[in-house]
Amino acid sequence: MDLQIRTSTDAGFDTEEWLHGVTRGFLRAPRMSAAEVSEWLTRSDPGRLRGAFTDGRCVATYRSFDQRLTVPGGTDVPAHAVTGVTVSPGHRRRGLLTRMMTADLAEAKEGGEMLSTLVAAEHGIYGRFGYGPAGASAAYTVERAEAGLAANWTLPAEEGVLDFYVDGSLVRTEGPELFERFRLLHPGAVDRPARWWSVATGEVPRDPAWREPWFVVHRDADGTLQGMASFTTDRQWDRGVPDGTATVHWLVATTPTAERALWRSVLSMDWVRRLKADQLPPDALLPELLPNPRAARVTETNDFLWLRPLDVPAMLRSRGYAVEGELVLEVTDPLGLAAGRFLLTAGPDGADCATTTRAADLTLDASALGTLYLGDRPASRLLTLGRLAEETPGAAHRADLLLGTHRRAWTPDVF
Numbered sequence: 001m002d003l004q005i006r007t008s009t010d011a012g013f014d015t016e017e018w019l020h021g022v023t024r025g026f027l028r029a030p031r032m033s034a035a036e037v038s039e040w041l042t043r044s045d046p047g048r049l050r051g052a053f054t055d056g057r058c059v060a061t062y063r064s065f066d067q068r069l070t071v072p073g074g075t076d077v078p079a080h081a082v083t084g085v086t087v088s089p090g091h092r093r094r095g096l097l098t099r100m101m102t103a104d105l106a107e108a109k110e111g112g113e114m115l116s117t118l119v120a121a122e123h124g125i126y127g128r129f130g131y132g133p134a135g136a137s138a139a140y141t142v143e144r145a146e147a148g149l150a151a152n153w154t155l156p157a158e159e160g161v162l163d164f165y166v167d168g169s170l171v172r173t174e175g176p177e178l179f180e181r182f183r184l185l186h187p188g189a190v191d192r193p194a195r196w197w198s199v200a201t202g203e204v205p206r207d208p209a210w211r212e213p214w215f216v217v218h219r220d221a222d223g224t225l226q227g228m229a230s231f232t233t234d235r236q237w238d239r240g241v242p243d244g245t246a247t248v249h250w251l252v253a254t255t256p257t258a259e260r261a262l263w264r265s266v267l268s269m270d271w272v273r274r275l276k277a278d279q280l281p282p283d284a285l286l287p288e289l290l291p292n293p294r295a296a297r298v299t300e301t302n303d304f305l306w307l308r309p310l311d312v313p314a315m316l317r318s319r320g321y322a323v324e325g326e327l328v329l330e331v332t333d334p335l336g337l338a339a340g341r342f343l344l345t346a347g348p349d350g351a352d353c354a355t356t357t358r359a360a361d362l363t364l365d366a367s368a369l370g371t372l373y374l375g376d377r378p379a380s381r382l383l384t385l386g387r388l389a390e391e392t393p394g395a396a397h398r399a400d401l402l403l404g405t406h407r408r409a410w411t412p413d414v415f
């Protein structure tokens with residue numbers, strides 16, 4: 001049967017059928033409702049869509065779009081984000097993903113993009129395309145009885161004000177500006193498009209099981225918004241017997257005071273006996289914000305953000321470095337997009353990076369460089385794992401010092 005890969009700019013690309021292909025591919029529903037289709041088409045930045053069509057049906061989907069990514073040093077850089085990758089079970093392992101991804105990455109390179117990002121559904125899929133795990137996420141559970149919080153805990157007036165039960169419209173109005181301040185504090189964080197806020201506050205059509213979350217905000221003593229959190233409790237659902245679990249879906253705070261106030265406020269609520277949060281960094285402050293840090297347990301950790309270099313000099317020049325140093329990197333690349341030998345000269349005042357003929361200090365592939373870029377895993381760890389080779393003795397340790405960061409890279413949102 002005739003099968004064609006089309007991009008959204010090609011004649012005959014059926015966007016509605018492409019959307020059905022995505023929901024099928026992630027086993028969400030055989031079809032999207034008409035309201036959901038219309039909402040997606042009117043509110044979303046479609047980006048660049050690719051799909052494989054046969055007999056009017058979309059059997060493979062792929063989407064890339066423009067994103068902003070925070071890098072070490074607290075600046076944000078443009079990223080070529082990839083999402084919505086699906087191939088229907090009857091068409092897998094025939095190279096459809098390979099065809100869509102290699103074409104898209106070649107176009108991104110051609111268009112001057114410096115790096116590509118994605119959240120990998122499974123660990124084994126994207127390494128072959130030059131992506132490496134670049135950050136991590138962790139799920140936490142806190143037992144209130146063990147946390148050591150006073151029964152009558154309230155926020156001291158000098159630490160600001162907590163406002164509970166705020167409306168979704170306030171979150172949509174004030175949340176984006178707060179989030180822009182917050183995300184520049186966290187390498188690995190990505191921007192939230194306008195649609196993100198509409199979905200998170202229930203402004204767009206949701207499935208019938210969806211429950212509106214609670215929102216709580218923190219303002220400092222000067223009245224400036226410094227934090228915001230969204231959570232639901234098991235009392236909101238009609239199923240099972242509630243056991244007092246509150247699930248924090250997201251919590252953004254621009255000061256330690258706001259962060260402490262928000263975590264403690266949810267844990268101190270009547271009816272709440274346990275707090276769960278699935279999408280935190282592995283080095284989250286949460287445990288140490290509690291009188292008894294042992295009350296917070298990591299229940300799961302995962303790689304989350306994956307990163308693929310496209311323009312090595314541009315991306316290494318764009319991030320910050322805490323110490324002075326020089327490094328020559330020999331980068332290999334199965335797709336030939338980022339290969340070359342590069343000299344990085346960096347320090348607190350800025351960085352330069354260009355191709356060089358000097359002897360290499362480290363040899364590594366594009367995927368390993370993707371892993372190193374945000375500083376989440378040290379080069380010496382990759383050396384031990386056999387993911388890079390040291391050509392100059394001590395070079396991996398020098399790379400640790402140059403590329404290392406004081407907090408782990410963390411992406412708060414799925415995209």
Ligand SMILES: CC(=O)SCCNC(=O)CCNC(=O)[C@H](O)C(C)(C)COP(=O)(O)OP(=O)(O)OC[C@H]1O[C@@H](n2cnc3c(N)ncnc32)[C@H](O)[C@@H]1OP(=O)(O)O
Nearest residue numbers: 083084085086087092093094095096097098118121122124
């Ligand atoms: C960024 C995101 O959107 S993540 C979401 C990813 N999507 C999903 O998880 C939905 C369910 N899965 C799928 O739709 C498909 O299995 C996909 C998209 C992961 C793979 O699509 P395919 O068209 O089958 O991939 P393709 O045929 O190009 O395979 C390329 C290579 O990757 C390998 N591969 C594909 N999927 C996997 C996997 N899940 N784990 C390990 N290896 C994999 C293949 O074996 C093949 O290797 P080979 O060339 O050595 O034989």
